[in-house]
Amino acid sequence: MNRLHILLVIAMLAGAWLDARAAAEIAGSPTGDAAQTHGAAAESKPKILNPMRAKEPMSGEMKRDGMMKEDVRKQAMKKDAMMQDAMKKEEMKK
Amino acid sequence: MKRRGMQHSLAAHSAPSIEKIERRLFLRQGLSLGALALLSGCELTEDESVQKVLWAMSRWNDRAQAALFDPEKLAPEYPESAITRPFPFNAYYGEDEVRMVDAASYRLELSGLIRDAKPWTLPELYALPQTSQVTRHICVEGWSAIGKWSGVRFRVFLERIGADLAAKYVGFKCADDYYTSIDMATALHPQTLLTFRFADQILPPKYGFPMKLRMPTKLGFKNPKHIMAMFVTNTYPGGYWEDQGYNWFSGS
Numbered sequence: 001m002n003r004l005h006i007l008l009v010i011a012m013l014a015g016a017w018l019d020a021r022a023a024a025e026i027a028g029s030p031t032g033d034a035a036q037t038h039g040a041a042a043e044s045k046p047k048i049l050n051p052m053r054a055k056e057p058m059s060g061e062m063k064r065d066g067m068m069k070e071d072v073r074k075q076a077m078k079k080d081a082m083m084q085d086a087m088k089k090e091e092m093k094k
Numbered sequence: 095m096k097r098r099g100m101q102h103s104l105a106a107h108s109a110p111s112i113e114k115i116e117r118r119l120f121l122r123q124g125l126s127l128g129a130l131a132l133l134s135g136c137e138l139t140e141d142e143s144v145q146k147v148l149w150a151m152s153r154w155n156d157r158a159q160a161a162l163f164d165p166e167k168l169a170p171e172y173p174e175s176a177i178t179r180p181f182p183f184n185a186y187y188g189e190d191e192v193r194m195v196d197a198a199s200y201r202l203e204l205s206g207l208i209r210d211a212k213p214w215t216l217p218e219l220y221a222l223p224q225t226s227q228v229t230r231h232i233c234v235e236g237w238s239a240i241g242k243w244s245g246v247r248f249r250v251f252l253e254r255i256g257a258d259l260a261a262k263y264v265g266f267k268c269a270d271d272y273y274t275s276i277d278m279a280t281a282l283h284p285q286t287l288l289t290f291r292f293a294d295q296i297l298p299p300k301y302g303f304p305m306k307l308r309m310p311t312k313l314g315f316k317n318p319k320h321i322m323a324m325f326v327t328n329t330y331p332g333g334y335w336e337d338q339g340y341n342w343f344s345g346s
Contacts, residue, residue, distance in 0.1 A: 045194035048269050058186040060317065061235040062335055070225035070336055071189055073271040079332065080273075083265065087206050094207075 145339075152341055159343040165279050165321045169310035169346075172228045177293070178239035181231075183300045184314065185270065192299045193269040193320045200304050206265075206325035209256025216304055220248040220290060222254070227285060229310035231317070232346040249282045257326045265331035266307065269320035274333030276309070276316060277343065285310050288321075291314030313344040 054070035056064075107164040115169025183189050201213035226244040252259060259282065280286060289308045290297055297303045309317055313337050325331075336342040 027229065047199050050191070051198055052187060052191050052193075052207035052270070059188050060186050061183060062340070063186065064338070072186060073139055075334055075337060076271045076273050079337070080267070083325070083327070086251070086323065087327055090207065090328060 097274050098197070110279060132213055148339070152339070155341060156343040159341075159345050160277055160279065163277075163279055163311075163343075163345060169229055169285055172230070172240050174228055174242060176240050177228060177242055179302070181241045181292075182237065182239050184233060184235075185319075186272070190274055193297055195269050195304055195320060195322075199302060202253060202305070202321065203267075203323035205323070206321075206324070206327045207250055207258035207261045211255070216290075219246070219288075219305070224290075225248060225287065226291075227287060227310070229285065229307070229308070231310075231314050233314040234340065235342070240250070242293050243289040243306070244291035244294070244303070245287040246285065246309070248286040248307065249284070250287050251288050252281060252326075261326045262328045263331055265325045265327060266318040266321050267323040268318050269322050272318060273331075274316055274336065275331035275342075276307075276312070280309055280311060283309070283311055311345060313346045315340065316344050320326050 043055070052069060054068070054073065056069055058069050059068045162248050183192075185192070193311065197216055200216050202219065204211040218255075224244055224246060226242060228240060228242045230238050230240050233239045242277075252264075259278065261278055263275045263277065264281045265273065267273050287301075287308045289306050290304065292298060292301045294308075297306060302321075305321050305323060306319045307317055316333075333340075336344075
């Protein structure tokens with residue numbers, strides 16, 4: 001194993017460790033009430049004129065087996081709550 | 095003494111071969127580890143700690159791609175004769191479920207590190223300086239197609255709203271609940287357009303009415319359609335597919 005291999009492995013491990021730390025920080029931040037946040041956002045939302053058959057499996061080739069269309073909405077709500085919290089903190093820092 | 099000298103000379107002579115063998119061993123061990131991972135199948139990849147490591151490696155990959163990204167290098171552009179007709183539709187739902195957004199009540203919501211975060215109506219957006227591009231959309235699924243999109247350079251829009259251009263990310267929320275985010279370097283790239291037209295027509299619903307962010311420097315799933323809200327932040331926002339394990343940077 002030459003020096004290049006060792007350096008590459010060290011760089012990859014260090015990068016992975018830093019990212020794992022960042023992920024833990026994000027995951028550890030309080031998320032608030034997802035449904036409430038989404039509800040507040042929905043008030044100002046423009047009309048969407050047709051429903052989606054949310055309880056059906058997803059289309060397309062990016063999905064994994066078992067993924068449903070409604071999963072996107074659920075994930076979006078969780079993410080929205082998490083980001084709003086994080087962004088509030090950013091604005092307070094300003 | 096003689097024997098020792100001989101060993102020394104042998105060792106010096108065979109050093110490159112030993113290095114080769116060690117390199118082979120390194121590769122073989124790597125392959126064995128890969129094979130072990132395959133043998134154990136889903137159980138290993140579903141494991142939470144393995145997922146964390148894979149996710150961390152993917153984020154490291156993002157950083158490498160970001161470091162290699164040239165903000166001045168342009169993606170190829172094509173003549174209109176090269177446009178793919180019909181242009182394929184692709185989403186996580188069928189074409190019959192495409193989101194129909196009401197243009198009259200539409201407002202683009204802005205938040206985060208933006209000085210003037212007032213909502214924008216469609217006529218206000220259409221009044222911004224427009225430009226067109228004929229570029230190739232490359233899908234992570236393995237197909238590609240050439241299309242013509244028109245709209246405002248995203249950099250111009252970000253400057254107009256007083257976005258913090260030193261921030262790390264721009265995030266998007268869409269009418270079909272899809273969400274994604276991009277790096278600021280790509281947001282400021284000259285070919286990144288906030289588009290309102292496809293093939294010289296107001297963006298049809300199936301291609302993302304009222305607006306789609308078009309980036310020929312990124313894979314198709316990074317180009318959000320039906321954008322309802324956007325935000326500028328320094329907190330990593332991920333994206334729907336990205337949170338499922340697809341690479342976040344996804345340059346094309």
